Amino acid sequence: MVIMAEYDVIVIGGGPVGLFGTFYSGLRDMKVLLIDSQDELGGQLVTLYPEKMVYDVGGFAGIQAYDLAQRLIEQAKMFGPDIRTREWADILEKTQDGMWVVKTDKGGEYKTKTVMIAAGIGKITPSRLGAKGEVEYENKGVYYTVRRKNEFQGKRVLIVGGGDSAVDWALTLAPIAKEVTLIHRRDQFRAHERSVKEMFEVAKVYTWHELKEVKGDGNKVTQAVIFDNRTKEEKTLNVDAVIISIGHKGDLGNMLKWGLNMKGRDIVVNGKMETNLPGVYAVGDIASVEGMPKLALIAVGFGQAAIASSVAKKFVDPNASVFAGHSSEMDKFKK
């Protein structure tokens, strides 16, 4: 086994909670590696809802999810952690000297005294329809989320889906796009009534319709073929972009085989965020604290990350205190 580096803490997952855990572990003078499978750090904030406003994180009366992620990334980097993105933590193994090795899909083998699992809902991948041309035109006009709404300015946009996100995107893009068409395979929408009513005012809506094919010139989307799923009648629409908004899946991969005590997709932890494996903690959306109600909220995850980092510090250095005091009183912040 070729160990590439040794750490006090390896944080698995660079969503909001893992980012805060990375900061807090650095604050506690621990050597940290953060591993995330996505291209970009930020977890659900950047992958699922970058343009939405978040109102329930302390200190912000309202902040765009993408901006919140950028602030967390800045804070996470304060103590110079190693960060590896596009890398999937695949295997967790105990070493003979009581430490852990995290092996990744990129051939990484990292040794650590403790592990903080902040894997959220797992690796977030969009649900695909399987329509002809869909994969070929991914990021060339076919999208699964709206990262920057201005990219759709002046474009003819087709949205596929009938849930909150699909309806929200129709409303958000209608004022800036050239035209917005939405198709849904049923005539009932899983979205707020008022939003659905507004959507019918600003977008062309075809219920009982599905996407058959995405066509283009090889570089970009030019048309979409849709069909009425009752009569099979087809229509060809001239479009510049197709947004497929039918949900996302979270993949936990081999984590389910790591020997963790799981309840469904959740890792069971005690009040110290300890799992059943010594030195392994779980925080955020993936954690279920025994005897406590589960609130899958960023604010709750921040508190859990602070607890896990503090408990991990004591595990790494038994002479350290779990509570190290307030950041406002710490020398490391004094200029």
Ligand SMILES: Cc1cc2nc3c(=O)[nH]c(=O)nc-3n(C[C@H](O)[C@H](O)[C@H](O)COP(=O)(O)OP(=O)(O)OC[C@H]3O[C@@H](n4cnc5c(N)ncnc54)[C@H](O)[C@@H]3O)c2cc1C
């Ligand atoms: C549409 C929407 C709106 C929301 N609005 C709010 C809101 O207003 N306020 C609020 O508090 N919460 C909100 N939430 C919930 C909030 O986003 C989650 O509670 C939060 O993202 C959980 O953070 P996390 O860090 O635990 O996990 P995530 O954000 O899910 O991040 C986990 C990260 O871990 C990575 N990962 C997983 N497994 C591995 C692995 N094996 N190796 C490497 N990387 C891995 C994933 O790719 C991901 O990047 C919303 C959620 C959605 C979907």
